[in-house]
Amino acid sequence: MERVIGTVVRGLRCPIIKEGDNIEQIVVDSVLKAVETENLTLNDKDIVTVTESIVARAQGNYATIDQIGQDVSSKFGDDTIGVIFPILSRNRFAICLRGIAKGAAKKIVLMLSYPSDEVGNHLVDLDLLDEKGVNPWTDVLTESEFRNLFGYNKHTFTGVDYIEYYKSLIEEYGIECEVIFSNDCKTILNYTKSVLTCDIHSRFRTKRLLRANGAEKVYGLDDIMTESIDGSGSNKSYGLLGSNKSTEEAVKLFPTNCQVVVDNIQAILYEKTGKNIEVMIYGDGAFKDPVGKIWELADPVVSPAYTAGLEGTPNEVKIKYLADNNFANLEGEELKKAISQYIEHKDTDLTGNMVSQGTTPRRLTDLIGSLSDLTSGSGDKGTPIIFIQGYFDNYTK
Numbered sequence: 001m002e003r004v005i006g007t008v009v010r011g012l013r014c015p016i017i018k019e020g021d022n023i024e025q026i027v028v029d030s031v032l033k034a035v036e037t038e039n040l041t042l043n044d045k046d047i048v049t050v051t052e053s054i055v056a057r058a059q060g061n062y063a064t065i066d067q068i069g070q071d072v073s074s075k076f077g078d079d080t081i082g083v084i085f086p087i088l089s090r091n092r093f094a095i096c097l098r099g100i101a102k103g104a105a106k107k108i109v110l111m112l113s114y115p116s117d118e119v120g121n122h123l124v125d126l127d128l129l130d131e132k133g134v135n136p137w138t139d140v141l142t143e144s145e146f147r148n149l150f151g152y153n154k155h156t157f158t159g160v161d162y163i164e165y166y167k168s169l170i171e172e173y174g175i176e177c178e179v180i181f182s183n184d185c186k187t188i189l190n191y192t193k194s195v196l197t198c199d200i201h202s203r204f205r206t207k208r209l210l211r212a213n214g215a216e217k218v219y220g221l222d223d224i225m226t227e228s229i230d231g232s233g234s235n236k237s238y239g240l241l242g243s244n245k246s247t248e249e250a251v252k253l254f255p256t257n258c259q260v261v262v263d264n265i266q267a268i269l270y271e272k273t274g275k276n277i278e279v280m281i282y283g284d285g286a287f288k289d290p291v292g293k294i295w296e297l298a299d300p301v302v303s304p305a306y307t308a309g310l311e312g313t314p315n316e317v318k319i320k321y322l323a324d325n326n327f328a329n330l331e332g333e334e335l336k337k338a339i340s341q342y343i344e345h346k347d348t349d350l351t352g353n354m355v356s357q358g359t360t361p362r363r364l365t366d367l368i369g370s371l372s373d374l375t376s377g378s379g380d381k382g383t384p385i386i387f388i389q390g391y392f393d394n395y396t397k
Helices: 023-037 052-060 066-076 090-103 126-132 143-150 162-171 185-190 203-212 258-273 317-324 332-344 364-376
Strands: 008-012 045-051 062-064 082-086 105-114 175-181 194-197 217-220 244-247 250-252 278-282 385-389
Touching: 008 023, 008 364, 023 045, 023 052, 023 258, 023 385, 045 052, 045 194, 045 258, 045 364, 052 250, 052 258, 052 278, 062 066, 062 317, 066 090, 066 162, 066 194, 066 217, 082 090, 082 185, 082 317, 090 162, 090 250, 105 185, 162 175, 162 250, 185 194, 194 203, 203 217, 250 332, 258 278, 278 364, 317 332, 364 385
Parallel strands: 045 278, 082 105, 082 194, 105 175, 194 217
Antiparallel strands: 008 385, 045 385, 062 250, 244 250
16 A cells, blocks of 8 residues: 655653663664554654753763852953853853852953844834834944843743843852843944953854954853863863753753764664664754744754755655656646656756755655654653654655
């Protein structure tokens, strides 16, 4: 009988992961249990994805605000620190900011981008900027100027006034805080030459511009907690980027040594099943919420590690384009046969070919990571492992 189902995505439940757990064996056992319980058939090129959170938990990759503070202090000493372009998030940045404040000596100049942060959390509505005649690309505002223009606004989803909240976190440690608003990283150099830039995907450009324009000390969040401090976790590649709140005193860092983890899971699954299963670790998906305007990707990458079969981008044709153009004169089984034959004999590289227009040739890991993140969710679903079948199938299979 002809298959009528294509890609199938399942969220798998597993034990609650604690520090020191064998994450590789737990993932393998969870997949095999699901296969047995649901009477599934494993196939080559099936995909198992694992959320970065449980990998980091198993690794015990945590850092306290005291440890973050020590690192910040060692880098900035007694300087006034310009903390620029943080995202507006209690989960992603608030605890990091507490650590930064604990490591500061006297003053932090907090520079926020506006109308929104890098990932789309808005401080003010774009239409209100137009109404007030403010140009966010050229205008620098003080806190009082910002309040006089736009008042006190709370985040759409969290109900938090992040200006007030972040300022209070800094002042909690007896550190003076001055808040300014600008989208030009060079603005901060009018206040201090020592800068901690907290942007994620634009951080390399920001650092380059700061250094080229007179900054004396330039670090990013990816430069903080790159090595263990007093027994802390660390991440050599990303530092504090990709971290999440663990407690009011600590963050869970992005996992480390991830390639070893995915390769081992793949090897164990092959040993037990004889099937070549692709494996990846995923963090945030890369998509934008149409209501809150928030771009989900607050991690430095969607996937910190994946097996070799997930390298590259899709090479697909647009079926509706074929139906409306190449085979517009065909119908029914004749049309189906013609499209199937076209897919079977398609070029190995369709880049620039009109027949592939609209097929979203993003990286496979970004697409699969987004699919996995949407499936596992961020709440209480309890499915941090995702099992995907039929992803690499097409209309001919």
